[in-house]
Amino acid sequence: MLVYATATDLADWTGSAAPSNAVQLLRTASGLVADATVTAWYATDASGMPTTSYVVDAMRDATCAHAAAMAAAKVDPLAAGANTARTASRKKVGTAEVEYADAAQAAAARAALVDTLCPDAVRILRAAGLTSSVL
Template identity: 50%
Template sequence: MGRVYATPEQLTAWSGKPAPPDADRLLARASEDVDDALATALYDTDPAGMPTDPTVVAALADAVCAQVEYQLAAGVDGTGADDRWESVSLGPLSMSGRRTGTQAPGSVDLAPRAYRALTRSGIRLGVIW
């Protein structure tokens, strides 16, 4: 398992709602999304790859919680399967089929609040020095 930046307790505190029963899985997937968004970011880490600066630690936890909130609000589970199909109905006419994809392969649908949590901390996303 990869790095997980937030706990179910942090998710509960952040959202003001009890963490869902599958919170550990959701937090792990959201942490992967945040990791993908941080592919070019620079910040200090320990040997396990966890951030060491308290501001960055808090920002990553907030970003992961925001990502879970975003996915729950959108009714998605973090697998990406929901982006693959579309369905259209108009009266008696019904059509469905595979989407061609609106995002580049491997790109992350990062929640706006997650992005803001990261940038407020000073982490610069998408910047290579």
Template identity: 40%
Template sequence: MGRTYATPERLSAWTGQPAPADAERLLARASEDVDDALLTAVYATDSAGMPTEPEVADALADATCAQVEYQLATGDDGTGTASRWDSVSIGPVSLSGRKDAPTAPGEVDLAPRAHRALSRAGLLPGVIW
């Protein structure tokens, strides 16, 4: 498992609700989404790849919590499947009507609040010179 930028306690403080039972898994997946959104961002890290500047660490934690909050609100379990179809049945299989989702395979469906947290910290858009 990769880096996780927020704790269940921080998620609870962010949402004002108790953290879900699978909060650690959701936070790990949301941290991966944040990492994917920051592929070209430049910031100082320690040997484990964690940000060393407190304002960057806070922005990544806020973005991670916002991503989980967004996924919970949209009914996503962190796999990204909830935003793909407006109706799904299992037997005998029926999928209908794609909803708005990332346009390219592998593109991150980043929560608007997560995007704003990263932008405020100067991490988006990432530019390599």
């Protein structure tokens, strides 16, 4: 499987250290980027990696954007996104109110990130002309 970004790329993208599961996050994100660009035409090397700089950059950036989204949502790609930790669905500063999504909603949101590119990644690929307007 092709992987379009490194842990260093991810750290550069987020501005903080790469998470301990960066390899798994990047592998999952790269697979989704490859799926989204399956009909795109671009030059590749013998291993299938893109060689044109704007394509290399777009695929790296889309991979990092999606891996960062998975990391922020605490997605474990090896568990297909399953994580039953509660996710705050609403916060309020005045009188300190926090409302949590139920475990099923949180798990569904995390699982979606394992199967579907995040909006930032889609926009990056679309701007580079590597995917259609519908994904």
